[in-house]
Amino acid sequence: MPYLSMGQATNDAMRVAMRLDPTIIVMGLDIRWGGSFGQFRGLYDEFGERVIDMPISEALIVGAAAGAASRGLRTVVSMSFVEFSMGAMDELVNQAAKLRYMFGGQAKVPMVLRCADGTIRSAAAQHSESFEAIFAHVPGLKVVAPSNAYDAKGLLIAAIADDNPVIYLENKKIQPTKAEVPEGLYEVPLGKAAIRREGSDVTIVAYSIQAVNAAQAADELAKEGISAEVIDLRTIVPLDIDTVLKSVAKTKRAVVAHEAWTFGGFGAEVAAQIQEALFSELKAPVMRVGARHSHIPFAPALERAIVPATEEIVAAARRAVALSGQTMQRAS
Amino acid sequence: MSQGAMKEAAQEGDRRLPSLDVLFGMHRRMVGIRQFEERVRTDYLARRMPGFTHSYVGEEAVAVGGCAALEPGDLITSTHRGHGHAIAKGVGFPAMMAELYGKLPGACAGRGGSMHIADFSLGMLGANGIVGGGFGLAAGAALAAQFLGNRDLTLCFFGDGAINKGQFHESINFTALRRLPVIFLCENNQFAQYTAIERTTAGALADRGTPFGVPGAEVDGNDVLAVYQAVRTAADRARRGEGPSLIIANTYRFYGHNVGEAVPYRSEADVAERRKRDPIPRYEAWLQAEGLIDAAGCAGVWEEVTREVDESVAFALAAADPDPATAMDDLYASTRAAWSTQ
Numbered sequence A: 001m002p003y004l005s006m007g008q009a010t011n012d013a014m015r016v017a018m019r020l021d022p023t024i025i026v027m028g029l030d031i032r033w034g035g036s037f038g039q040f041r042g043l044y045d046e047f048g049e050r051v052i053d054m055p056i057s058e059a060l061i062v063g064a065a066a067g068a069a070s071r072g073l074r075t076v077v078s079m080s081f082v083e084f085s086m087g088a089m090d091e092l093v094n095q096a097a098k099l100r101y102m103f104g105g106q107a108k109v110p111m112v113l114r115c116a117d118g119t120i121r122s123a124a125a126q127h128s129e130s131f132e133a134i135f136a137h138v139p140g141l142k143v144v145a146p147s148n149a150y151d152a153k154g155l156l157i158a159a160i161a162d163d164n165p166v167i168y169l170e171n172k173k174i175q176p177t178k179a180e181v182p183e184g185l186y187e188v189p190l191g192k193a194a195i196r197r198e199g200s201d202v203t204i205v206a207y208s209i210q211a212v213n214a215a216q217a218a219d220e221l222a223k224e225g226i227s228a229e230v231i232d233l234r235t236i237v238p239l240d241i242d243t244v245l246k247s248v249a250k251t252k253r254a255v256v257a258h259e260a261w262t263f264g265g266f267g268a269e270v271a272a273q274i275q276e277a278l279f280s281e282l283k284a285p286v287m288r289v290g291a292r293h294s295h296i297p298f299a300p301a302l303e304r305a306i307v308p309a310t311e312e313i314v315a316a317a318r319r320a321v322a323l324s325g326q327t328m329q330r331a332s
Numbered sequence B: 001m002s003q004g005a006m007k008e009a010a011q012e013g014d015r016r017l018p019s020l021d022v023l024f025g026m027h028r029r030m031v032g033i034r035q036f037e038e039r040v041r042t043d044y045l046a047r048r049m050p051g052f053t054h055s056y057v058g059e060e061a062v063a064v065g066g067c068a069a070l071e072p073g074d075l076i077t078s079t080h081r082g083h084g085h086a087i088a089k090g091v092g093f094p095a096m097m098a099e100l101y102g103k104l105p106g107a108c109a110g111r112g113g114s115m116h117i118a119d120f121s122l123g124m125l126g127a128n129g130i131v132g133g134g135f136g137l138a139a140g141a142a143l144a145a146q147f148l149g150n151r152d153l154t155l156c157f158f159g160d161g162a163i164n165k166g167q168f169h170e171s172i173n174f175t176a177l178r179r180l181p182v183i184f185l186c187e188n189n190q191f192a193q194y195t196a197i198e199r200t201t202a203g204a205l206a207d208r209g210t211p212f213g214v215p216g217a218e219v220d221g222n223d224v225l226a227v228y229q230a231v232r233t234a235a236d237r238a239r240r241g242e243g244p245s246l247i248i249a250n251t252y253r254f255y256g257h258n259v260g261e262a263v264p265y266r267s268e269a270d271v272a273e274r275r276k277r278d279p280i281p282r283y284e285a286w287l288q289a290e291g292l293i294d295a296a297g298c299a300g301v302w303e304e305v306t307r308e309v310d311e312s313v314a315f316a317l318a319a320a321d322p323d324p325a326t327a328m329d330d331l332y333a334s335t336r337a338a339w340s341t342q
Ligand SMILES: Cc1ncc(C[n+]2csc(CCOP(=O)(O)OP(=O)(O)O)c2C)c(N)n1
Pocket: B079, B080, B081, B129, B130, B131, B132, B158, B159, B160, B161, B162, B163, B187, B189, B191, B192, B193, B257
C-alpha cells in the first residue's frame, strides 16, 4: 500500500474523484502550479481546463463556486490559507450556506472549500490561525479536519461526493506526516469519529493536529499510570457526539483539545454537550485545551506561549484526574 | 422614443422585433407586476403580511423587457427588490403570494419570503437580501453553462447601489476574462435606500465595464422595448461567445425603499414628475398607436390580471402554514454523488 503524506493523499483523492466525475472543477489561486502546498500539483496536466486559475478575488471565487455548484457542477475551491477565506465570508455564509434552506430545498450546493490552517514556522498572525469554530457556527456548512493521510484522502473524497458545502481544513504542520493510504476510491464518512486508543481514566477529544498531540499525550499519561482514551472527531459538523458520550460515560472525565482559541472555541460546544448529557456522572469538570485568546505572534518564543501542544493536553488530563481524586478524598 | 427605437431595430432586421405574443405578453406581465405590487403594498400596510418588502412599482419595464429577451432555458439572478423579476421570469402569483404570506405552497415553502423568492425550474435563481449577492452566483451559473456546454445565459439584475460592491468588479473581470455568457443589467432607480446616487457614486455607470473590455449601454429603463432590444443585443453577443455586457437601465421607484416607510429624501413634486414617465401607460400608448390593441383591450388585461392577483391572495390566505416540525428540514441535502460508495 502506498505510504503517502497528507498532501499526497489529498492530491490522490482529487484524481480519484475527478476521474470518476467529469463535473468536478477546481478553482483557486496558482492552482495550475499546484497550489500553495502542492495539494493540487499535476492536476492541470491530467484534467486541463477543469483546473481554473482564479484572480485574487476571494468573494468571486466562493460566490461563483456556489453558483456553479447550484447549476450542476461539483466545485473544489482552494482558499490557500484559511485567513483568505474571510474575504469570502459573505458568499460563504450568506449564499453558499443558505441557498438550499432559504429557497425551500430547491438548490444543492456541492462544493468543497479547502483551507490550510494552524501554525507553522512563525507564519504570524495572518497565516497561522484556526477558524473551525467560525465555520461550525453557521448552519448549512459541514466542517472537516483530518489528522492523518488515510483520513485526509477518505474524508476529501467523501466531502467532494457530498451535496452540501464542506469546509475542509488542512493543518499545515501535519501535512508532511505519512501513513499507508489505499489506492483508488474509498470514503471516510463525514460525521463519524474514530477511537484512536482505548482507555479508562479520561477521554481526550481532539481533531486535526491536536488529535496527533493527544496520542502522544496518552503515551505520556500512561507512564504516570493514567489510562487515556483518545477520540479523533475527524468531522466537526456533523459532530459525532454519540461516540464522545459513550466514551465519557465510561471514563467520567474529559479533555477537549484544539489549536484554535479556547475562548468561544469548538471545545466549548463539546464540553457543554458532555455536561448536559452526563453532568451527574462526571468526576471532574470538562477541561479545555486551546490557544490563549490572542493573535498568533511571530517570535518562536511568543508563539509557543499562545499555542498549545502535547504538554498542555497532558497537564489538563492530569488536572482532571487530580481534581476528581480530591473530591473523592473529601467525600470519604 | 419607443417608436424610434423600434424602427431602428427593424432596420437591423426583423430578428429583433418581438413577436405579437411577446408584445402582448410584456404588457400583461407589466400590468401583473403593478397590480401584484399594489396589492402587496395594501396588505402589507394593513399589517396582514409578515416581514418587510420592497416595491417594484415604476420599474416594471426593466424586469419585463429583460426577461422577454431571454430564451426559456436562460437564468436570472435577482435582488432584494425581486418580485418583478420573478413574475417576469414566469413565477405565478399564487406561489409568490403564498410565499409572501409565509405559507406552505409558497415558491420556497415559506422558508424565503419576499427577499428570497426563487424558482430554479424556471431559471429564477433567487432574490437576494444581500446587496450584490447575485454577482458571484451569476458568474458561477455562467461558468457551469460553459462547462456543461449548454447555451444558457444568465441575466444578472442589480441596483445602482450594488455597482459599488467589490463583487461587481470581481465578477465582471472574471466573466470578461473567460467570455462567460452573462448580462449585467443595472436598474438605476437613482437611490440606494435613502441616498441619492450623486452622493455615493463616481463616474458614469455605463463606463464601469470599459476597463475590462465589456461594452456598456445606457437605456431608458421606462421603455420596455428599449430594454428588450438592449438585452437582445447583449444576449446575442453572449451566445456568440463574446462574453458579458453591461446595461444601465435608468428608471425610478414610485414608492419608498421599503413599503411603509417615510420618504423624506425626495420631494412629492419630483415623484409626480417621474410618474408622468410611468412605463405602463407609455407602452399602452405605443401599442394603441400601432393599432395592436385598443383602450378596451387594455382595460380587459387590467381587469383579468387584477382578478388573478385577488385570487392569489385568497389562495394564500386559505393555504396551510408550514408544519413547525419541518423547520429544520432542507438545511442539508441528504443526496450524494452517484459514484459515492456510501
Ligand atoms: C450587503 C448589504 N449591505 C446593505 C444592505 C441594506 N440595503 C438593502 S437594499 C439597499 C440599497 C440597495 O440599493 P440598490 O442596489 O440601488 O437597489 P434598490 O434598492 O435601489 O433597488 C441597502 C443598502 C444589504 N441588504 N446588503
